[in-house]
Amino acid sequence: MTDNTGINRRRLMAGAGLAAIATPFVTGAASAQAQSTEGDSMKMADAPASDSFDLGEFKLLVVEDGTRLMENPGETFGTGQDPETVAALLEENFLPPDKLINGFAPVLVDTGNETVLFDTGMGPAGRSWGAGRLREGLIANGYQPEDIDIVVITHMHGDHINGLMEEDGPAFPNARYVFGEKEYAFWSDDARMGTPAEGGHQSVKKLVTPLVDQATFIGGGDEVVPGITAMEAFGHTPGHLIFMLNSGDERLLLTADTANQYVLSLQRPDWHVRFDMDKEMAAATRRQVFDMVAAERIPFLGYHMPFPAVGYVEKVGDGYKFMPKTYQFKV
Ligand SMILES: [Zn+2]
Structure with missing residues (x-):
């Protein structure tokens, strides 16, 4: 894989x-x-697979935390569509109609002054099925867990926060944290008990709440460090944030889970996705973000895009075609 x-x-x-x-x-x-x-x-x-490249003065290291095989793609992407329509679009794109593989791609941005990690993968919860390999991948590339200065969480779904904690405590023991204010307020609220978000609420209480004393809470427009700015991209979750990286003359947008599959979510941005908590808002956000990415020809890194999860989109018809990066950052 x-x-x-x-x-x-x-x-x-x-x-x-x-x-x-x-x-x-x-x-x-x-x-x-x-x-x-x-x-x-x-x-x-x-x-684990990893990929590093320079963006201006920033050094980016993408690690494949793990991958997940999913059966019946139409039950997750394009819910409400005829499953045969979903299968046909996959086949048209040279993909199997009945299965898909979705990966997790946390990224470390070394600005030269600070090491800033975006999302933490599956952590111990993923080890039984081969995920949770972020720290292993960082170490293989010369970064110890103690070297991470800032951990930024784009949103508080399990595949992004489970790696905050190891069995014996914080996975990145010297880090401070940057959390979305709106996102944390939603998940940490006891009003989630007895709702479909109860499991997420309990995970956040266990994994995120113990870290709030070391955390800064941000919203759209706030800077994490110079050259890294948060933007609101609500819908996938109530406080989902994406981040524009700017260094030298170069830019790259970390789109997190704005689109979760390179064919089904990008070519059919209006299709509903099971993981999107507000499906209409998520679709509107997907259009807004990827219209900008296409029009401004900005490279982006999507957490669930095919590893190393970096590419471009071209507007085609009513959607977007994903083009993975090749040697753009090497010449
Ligand atoms: Zn995700």
Whole structure:
């Protein structure tokens, strides 16, 4: 499911020594791989997929925290559509009609002054099915969990917040946190008890509430650090935030979960998505955000886009066609 390029493998091998030193923070399997690299350095290619590139003065490192296989895509994307319509669009795009793979792509932005991590993956909750590999991927690229200065949460669904905590406490012990004010207010409110959001409420109480003393609460227009600005993109969740990165002459938009599948959500932005809590608002936001991304030809990173989750969109018909990045950031 992962597809390391030759460049990734070289980076991962370069990180092998660091991973071996950092054994307490990696899984048993990963540390065994790190040790085995003395004999066979190619084994380290089994670290999670990662991709790094420069954006102006910023260095971005995207880590594949994990992937999830989903059956019957039409039950999640295009709910309310005829399932055969959904299947036909997948086939038209050279994808299987009855299954899809969705990944999680947290990103570390090293501004030169601070390391800013956006979202935390599945954490311990994902390890039984092969996800929760963010910290392993950071370590393989030379960043220890203690090195993370700021953790930003785009919204408080499990695949974004579960990695905030390890069994023994905060996963990024020296970090301060940036949370959306509206998002936290929604999930932490006891009024969620007895509603479909009860599970999310309980997760937020367990994983996010213990960190609020180290947190700053922000809204649209607020700056995380110079060059990183929050924008409101409500609908997927009540306080979902996206972030514009600006460095030098370059820009990139972290669109988080504004669109959750590169074909079904982008080519048919108005289709309803099971995970969107306000489906109409999410669709309107999707149009607004991707109209801008298309018109201004801005690269974007979407948390659930195909790894390394960075690309562009072209307006085609009534929707958008995803074009993954290739060598744009290397030349
Ligand atoms: Zn998500």
